[in-house]
Amino acid sequence: MNELQNMLHESVSRLFEDELDWDALTRYEKVEWPESLWDKVIEQGIDKVLASESSGGIEASWSDAYPVLRACGRYTVPLPVSEAILGQWVARQSGAELPEGIPGLLTQGFSIQESKFSLNKSIVPWGSRCSYYMAIHDSELFILEAQKQEVETQNNLGRDPRDRISGEARILDRFPTNLDNDSLLYLGALVRSIQIGGASAAALDLAVTYASDREQFGRSLAKFQAIQHHLADLAGLVASVDAIAIAACARLDLSGITDDQRNARFEIAAAKCRASEAVEKITRLSHQIHGAIGFTYEYGLHFLTRRMWAWRTEYGGVAYWGQELGKLAVESGGNEIWPIITA
Amino acid sequence: MESIADKLRFDPCQLPDDLHLLRQEVRAFLTDELQEYSVVKRSHSWEAYDAEFSAKLGERGWLGMTLPKQYGGQGCSAFERYVVVEECLVAGAPTGFHWVADRQSGTLLTRYGNETQKKEIIPKITAGKACFCIGMSEPNSGSDLASLRTKAEKTENGWLVNGTKIWTSQAHRADYMIALFRSDPDPDKKHAGLSQFLIDLKKTRGITPRTIENLAGGKNFNEVSFVDVELPADALIGTEGEGWKQVTEELALERSGPERYLSCFYLLRELIDVLKDCANPAILAKIGTQVAWATTLRTMSLSIASQLHAGENPTLAASVVKDLGCQFEQSLPGLAQELCDLEPTLEGYGVPYQQILGNLIQIAPSFSLRGGTPEIMRGIIAKGMGIR
Numbered sequence: 001m002n003e004l005q006n007m008l009h010e011s012v013s014r015l016f017e018d019e020l021d022w023d024a025l026t027r028y029e030k031v032e033w034p035e036s037l038w039d040k041v042i043e044q045g046i047d048k049v050l051a052s053e054s055s056g057g058i059e060a061s062w063s064d065a066y067p068v069l070r071a072c073g074r075y076t077v078p079l080p081v082s083e084a085i086l087g088q089w090v091a092r093q094s095g096a097e098l099p100e101g102i103p104g105l106l107t108q109g110f111s112i113q114e115s116k117f118s119l120n121k122s123i124v125p126w127g128s129r130c131s132y133y134m135a136i137h138d139s140e141l142f143i144l145e146a147q148k149q150e151v152e153t154q155n156n157l158g159r160d161p162r163d164r165i166s167g168e169a170r171i172l173d174r175f176p177t178n179l180d181n182d183s184l185l186y187l188g189a190l191v192r193s194i195q196i197g198g199a200s201a202a203a204l205d206l207a208v209t210y211a212s213d214r215e216q217f218g219r220s221l222a223k224f225q226a227i228q229h230h231l232a233d234l235a236g237l238v239a240s241v242d243a244i245a246i247a248a249c250a251r252l253d254l255s256g257i258t259d260d261q262r263n264a265r266f267e268i269a270a271a272k273c274r275a276s277e278a279v280e281k282i283t284r285l286s287h288q289i290h291g292a293i294g295f296t297y298e299y300g301l302h303f304l305t306r307r308m309w310a311w312r313t314e315y316g317g318v319a320y321w322g323q324e325l326g327k328l329a330v331e332s333g334g335n336e337i338w339p340i341i342t343a
Numbered sequence: 344m345e346s347i348a349d350k351l352r353f354d355p356c357q358l359p360d361d362l363h364l365l366r367q368e369v370r371a372f373l374t375d376e377l378q379e380y381s382v383v384k385r386s387h388s389w390e391a392y393d394a395e396f397s398a399k400l401g402e403r404g405w406l407g408m409t410l411p412k413q414y415g416g417q418g419c420s421a422f423e424r425y426v427v428v429e430e431c432l433v434a435g436a437p438t439g440f441h442w443v444a445d446r447q448s449g450t451l452l453t454r455y456g457n458e459t460q461k462k463e464i465i466p467k468i469t470a471g472k473a474c475f476c477i478g479m480s481e482p483n484s485g486s487d488l489a490s491l492r493t494k495a496e497k498t499e500n501g502w503l504v505n506g507t508k509i510w511t512s513q514a515h516r517a518d519y520m521i522a523l524f525r526s527d528p529d530p531d532k533k534h535a536g537l538s539q540f541l542i543d544l545k546k547t548r549g550i551t552p553r554t555i556e557n558l559a560g561g562k563n564f565n566e567v568s569f570v571d572v573e574l575p576a577d578a579l580i581g582t583e584g585e586g587w588k589q590v591t592e593e594l595a596l597e598r599s600g601p602e603r604y605l606s607c608f609y610l611l612r613e614l615i616d617v618l619k620d621c622a623n624p625a626i627l628a629k630i631g632t633q634v635a636w637a638t639t640l641r642t643m644s645l646s647i648a649s650q651l652h653a654g655e656n657p658t659l660a661a662s663v664v665k666d667l668g669c670q671f672e673q674s675l676p677g678l679a680q681e682l683c684d685l686e687p688t689l690e691g692y693g694v695p696y697q698q699i700l701g702n703l704i705q706i707a708p709s710f711s712l713r714g715g716t717p718e719i720m721r722g723i724i725a726k727g728m729g730i731r
Contacts (some may be wrong), residue, residue, distance in 0.1 A: 201348035201417035232721035243353035244639040322628030336610035
């Protein structure tokens, strides 16, 4: 990690570690919206790590933002921080200024006809709390008014809002963009891959600590070879998720996602496919190592595992990204797959 | 804030741009060179022995690339060698003759060999004219390598060796063996009683390899008996009693390379072609997940190459990649069989895909045996995580 990455990693981790203990996470998912934490996120400019300087950001690279996005997974931040970060990058790419408040990213369930923008059960993270929506359509970035629509509140397995929004949305602003229609989907997939890496690492840490502390048959679980092998297996999977996610960030910094020649779309697809596939075994092993205690609400492993199960399919899961890569493979032919991997 | 996963970071490595040219050059060479090569032979890759091919690679300067120039090496970075090696593996080039020499013996001799050994042997390695084998496992010492019993007794003129090695690939035709023997019989010195030796197999008497046929009919590995074998004093490599440490370093080279996930890549290529008209979403997704896995493993493997290049010791990371890579490559033949009903065939029957599948299904069990089992790898990983 470079200096900036270290600094971001430490400051963001400190904030989330202080603010998001078991009590807070429980309160936020059962009782209240974490207003004061959101204020702190804004105050520290965490949402603007990828924003342009003119928007008050630091124009960091995705590799620099990686520790921040990973911390959102590691600490199961119950706020649309990763969505806000990626929204700012999209704005920066399109020379747009975003309004204040929480952005809602539209990746599906919308249509546009004669400058009339309609949403039809569009799934929007924290939809009911959004101040505005963002959508990309035919080389234009749309900023839309988030009011007066019909909101069907719904949470994902992590108890984070994934509201369904329907109705017409007034266009507040529009900017020409070189981003493609599916750019938000790709970027969403990337941030979820990074978050899965963070949550997986936290689950691994919990599992190692638990296995070292818990004793059965007169010795700690970590002394049993079967448990050691579970932990080693788990560690390898976590490392694989992190490795391809960080590689996708590096590729995105190097070649963007719009360049016709070579861009980060392949690595992002691979990262989300790998992360989504790995979630099944990562969650299974972390629960197995924990035994029954991990299955309780009181212990808190579930804050991580429930989110991983949700993130697994958000912005495309194994079926979607696997098919994208599978189609690419068969259409390109066996001889071309290695050149694609090494390009 | 401390996290176990921080010990397992795989920072992305962007290969230097100029390596692109080297890669193109290697690809063109391999396309040309392997035209007449049978597909089944290609699926053997680094176990296929072809002295002529190795000599050609040597002529090009593509063997022992990282070894020092003064001994005939190229003095290249680890990345240049990495590119040549991964291209050879993916093309299914027959690299068995030079494989061990290029991967580990040359580096070991450069580090620990004496001047005579270096001057005489390293030029042969870089020319692709020396085939090496590794004398480690014994009939009663497999995963518990340090329990080995083949002894090297000090004599007036050198060493006297008696015992047996097993699973020694290419021993029946190799030029040299680098072997680990017990040089100190003191039972209290399990690890500290071991030393490494260089043996000229063409000139030394008393060594008898007996080829062991594998389940697929292949004849690559051997049981090698040593009966009153006399070695000169300077056959010792490095320091007496430091064999275990030296071997551990050697194993890091043996476990960290791209061959640990690419053994079945040739099959993946053929499978993709067999399924070219496939529109079944579930099958396409399965192919896609394999592509994602391969891409991930390559990222990790390349990251290890860059850690080695930076002079770090990525033992933990290398064990992780070997463990994951093995899962990937070992599951591919079975998966291919599930995705497509073209039956696996013996060499000479069926289309190329069927022959490759037939071969790899049979040899896949060895992927998790050679170079350290997953059980051993996971033990190393657990230790690296501080829980063992």
